[in-house]
Amino acid sequence: MKDQLIQHTKNAFQEHFDGAPDYIFLSPGRINIIGEHVDYNDGFVLPAAIDKYICFAIREKKGSAICEMFAKDLDDFYSFDASKVILKGEKVWTNYLLGVINEIQKRGMKIGGLEVVFSGNIPMGSGLSSSAALECGFGYALNTVFNLNLSKEDIVLIGQKSENTFVGVNCGVMDQFTSVFGKNEKVIFLNCNSLEYQYYDAKLQDYSFVLLDSCVKHTHLTSGYNDRRKEVEEGKEIIWKYFKEMKTFRDCTLEMLETVKEEMSENIYKRCLYLIKEIKRVEEAVIAFQKQDFKYLGNLLSETHQGLSQEYEISCREIDFLVEETLKLYGVAGARMMGGGFGGCTINLIKTDQVENVINIIKPIYKQAFGIDMKVYQVKISDGIKEYKENEYSL
Numbered sequence: 001m002k003d004q005l006i007q008h009t010k011n012a013f014q015e016h017f018d019g020a021p022d023y024i025f026l027s028p029g030r031i032n033i034i035g036e037h038v039d040y041n042d043g044f045v046l047p048a049a050i051d052k053y054i055c056f057a058i059r060e061k062k063g064s065a066i067c068e069m070f071a072k073d074l075d076d077f078y079s080f081d082a083s084k085v086i087l088k089g090e091k092v093w094t095n096y097l098l099g100v101i102n103e104i105q106k107r108g109m110k111i112g113g114l115e116v117v118f119s120g121n122i123p124m125g126s127g128l129s130s131s132a133a134l135e136c137g138f139g140y141a142l143n144t145v146f147n148l149n150l151s152k153e154d155i156v157l158i159g160q161k162s163e164n165t166f167v168g169v170n171c172g173v174m175d176q177f178t179s180v181f182g183k184n185e186k187v188i189f190l191n192c193n194s195l196e197y198q199y200y201d202a203k204l205q206d207y208s209f210v211l212l213d214s215c216v217k218h219t220h221l222t223s224g225y226n227d228r229r230k231e232v233e234e235g236k237e238i239i240w241k242y243f244k245e246m247k248t249f250r251d252c253t254l255e256m257l258e259t260v261k262e263e264m265s266e267n268i269y270k271r272c273l274y275l276i277k278e279i280k281r282v283e284e285a286v287i288a289f290q291k292q293d294f295k296y297l298g299n300l301l302s303e304t305h306q307g308l309s310q311e312y313e314i315s316c317r318e319i320d321f322l323v324e325e326t327l328k329l330y331g332v333a334g335a336r337m338m339g340g341g342f343g344g345c346t347i348n349l350i351k352t353d354q355v356e357n358v359i360n361i362i363k364p365i366y367k368q369a370f371g372i373d374m375k376v377y378q379v380k381i382s383d384g385i386k387e388y389k390e391n392e393y394s395l
Contacts, residue, residue, distance in 0.1 A: 005055045012072040013057040013117040021057035027137025027385045029128035030178040035282040039172045039192040042248030043279040049182020050379040054120035054133045056141050061113030072119035082111050096134045099166025103158040111146045126213050127339030132175035135159035140385045156180050182384035200289050207294045208352045213375035214318045217343035235272040238263050249275050274311035298333025298349045305336035314341030322346045329358050
């Protein structure tokens, strides 16, 4: 798949720009194994880069400031002058890239002319962070081509700022960090506030991660997300009134929450209950990986789903159905919803020799219940963004 994507992108470059690219870059999507909705609530997350990518084929135009970009999958072209102040474009896809250049300009750096073709196999809108792969892959490429001396952390923050300011999505930093810092067969134990991180082995032995795409996205995602942020902030203030030692939710115990329960509405109590338990589950998941105890890891995933559905209340009928029906099947260690909520994918930990059987059973059941053809993505934990040389891949 990787080699096919590289060849596909190179061929598109040859057709569009009449020649071979100077550089090839692969920028991965990501999964978050556990730690959902704790990134903006002082907790740790446990993401990993995956073997779904955006591929960039690039050639420098020496002596020119004109950048020409071709989005192969959209069959769309855009050009601009990189010597001028970069402003938002009218086409949505361009702003993920223009925002990166704008952030580089803000740092007092310049880039020259380029010819760029990009294409990808990260499913759009499935919660696998194709946007972060696009932003950070482009930032990484510009850093390499123009010797900007940006650190990996710089590229992460430039990608996040690009999405915040040019695209208008107030995202956290986990997606960008994972795309840049991912490592093959490693999960990242990440503090999204300080960007402190640690790698842990994620050799899955005879298990695999499989994503089941519900192919639904309910419209209350944004409002639901904003409501949850408000509720947990209110909860934190109430707890802090009685326990001044609590600086973040990581300092909060279930006993502390129970002490102030009467001060809270039922909703605020449930949101805080989920967060305190989920922060603990992330730490337990690290131990499960270290012990290679995948049954326990699966149990933690399933507990997270129950929390997201019943306590944080951001699931939906289709996702709950997928999780419940999948967990009934032989070989499934755990399942949960993944991402912002109200639709998207479930992430499932399944015995590798049972994956095909599980897919064959669950697809028609889901189709019968909702009239929707579910999509399936089998993923492997992969490296972060890399430049690929001719002798490093086979075509």
